[in-house]
Amino acid sequence: MKLLKYVMLSAIALSCFSCSDDDDSTLRNDLIKKTVAPAIAGEKIEFAYAMGAQMGQLGQAEARASISGAEGTGFELNSWFTARNKLVVNGVTYQAGDDVPVQTVKDASTNGATSTATMMDKVDEHYMNPAVAFGTSQASLIAATVRYAYVVPAEAKGKNISFTFSSTSSTGAKASYSTPSYPVSKMDMKRLIELGNEGACYFSIEDMKAYTKEEVTTQSLASKIDFIYIYQAKLNGYDYKHSFVSPGTDPKYIAIAGIVPAGATNKTPMEKRANVRDAQLKGEAPNVYIDDVDFQSLDLGAAVDYALTFSKDDGAFMKTANGKYAAYVYVNKIDDSGKMTISIKRYPL
Numbered sequence: 001m002k003l004l005k006y007v008m009l010s011a012i013a014l015s016c017f018s019c020s021d022d023d024d025s026t027l028r029n030d031l032i033k034k035t036v037a038p039a040i041a042g043e044k045i046e047f048a049y050a051m052g053a054q055m056g057q058l059g060q061a062e063a064r065a066s067i068s069g070a071e072g073t074g075f076e077l078n079s080w081f082t083a084r085n086k087l088v089v090n091g092v093t094y095q096a097g098d099d100v101p102v103q104t105v106k107d108a109s110t111n112g113a114t115s116t117a118t119m120m121d122k123v124d125e126h127y128m129n130p131a132v133a134f135g136t137s138q139a140s141l142i143a144a145t146v147r148y149a150y151v152v153p154a155e156a157k158g159k160n161i162s163f164t165f166s167s168t169s170s171t172g173a174k175a176s177y178s179t180p181s182y183p184v185s186k187m188d189m190k191r192l193i194e195l196g197n198e199g200a201c202y203f204s205i206e207d208m209k210a211y212t213k214e215e216v217t218t219q220s221l222a223s224k225i226d227f228i229y230i231y232q233a234k235l236n237g238y239d240y241k242h243s244f245v246s247p248g249t250d251p252k253y254i255a256i257a258g259i260v261p262a263g264a265t266n267k268t269p270m271e272k273r274a275n276v277r278d279a280q281l282k283g284e285a286p287n288v289y290i291d292d293v294d295f296q297s298l299d300l301g302a303a304v305d306y307a308l309t310f311s312k313d314d315g316a317f318m319k320t321a322n323g324k325y326a327a328y329v330y331v332n333k334i335d336d337s338g339k340m341t342i343s344i345k346r347y348p349l
Helices: 002-013 213-218 292-296
Strands: 027-033 044-053 058-065 078-082 087-089 092-094 099-103 105-111 114-119 122-124 138-140 143-151 163-169 174-178 188-196 202-204 209-211 227-235 238-245 270-273 315-319 325-335 339-348
Touching: 027 163, 027 174, 044 058, 044 163, 058 143, 078 143, 087 099, 099 122, 114 143, 188 209, 202 213, 209 213, 227 339, 238 325, 292 325, 292 339
Parallel strands: none
Antiparallel strands: 027 044, 044 143, 058 114, 058 163, 078 099, 087 092, 105 114, 122 138, 163 174, 188 339, 202 209, 202 227, 227 238, 270 315, 315 325, 325 339
């Protein structure tokens, strides 16, 4: 069926290693797991689920997770197609090659571990057959690829999760697709934390948060401070610039006198890296990721307790002095007014 092949082709070509039971059905389905990054609590795992009815039209799609997802889990209302030529859709202009949204889901809901999408009766025919000019006709929805996002809940840390996708057509035909199990990381992650020289420059890996000196004092946080961010152009004639120092490091590495809060004595082993650009922390390609195994095998036995002259895209592996956490701190942005923006992955040891 010509209309069916347009929507199903890309999913079939890129499908993940899963198991479909639609061989004897007039309803076909296929699946891609779009997300390649480690599954971390609070982050999304995204899938594209393709369905095609050889008789009748699409009725409903369902995704059932082995562990209920966090808020935000569910199906999108829109499917997407690639514009062949310049298009104007709902007042928005798309150029050739752009992804264009079209509503294929009438309504969507999530209840516990189950998300449901009720499909539209008709859509613009161009979505299923690009040979038909957009906006000229509507057609019964016999094929669609819908997007499903699963937001990893905190209770899934260190466990495995799996999914079963299923669909029904107007004739009562059914199809389903079961995924393999995917491991969920034990890591926590926090992005775009702002540090300021002699301001919010005291960082706790346990809290994944930067504090001011006043906050450290009034909240009795000295024992939780793992490193201090300091900016100075030079120290004793040498480049210093954007640097991390442990509160308990040798004072000769601390460029600002009196900056260490009373009671802050942690010696945090850290190892500067200039070539570890984790895509989740950086927020863009390349698709290189720090995962649990990187922390499990991390050896900082020869590390020092300071790291000097950071540039944008540098980072540092660290372990807390009490041995509770390992972390990777990535530098997203710096400026020479004494500001730095960091992101962090933290792993419980």
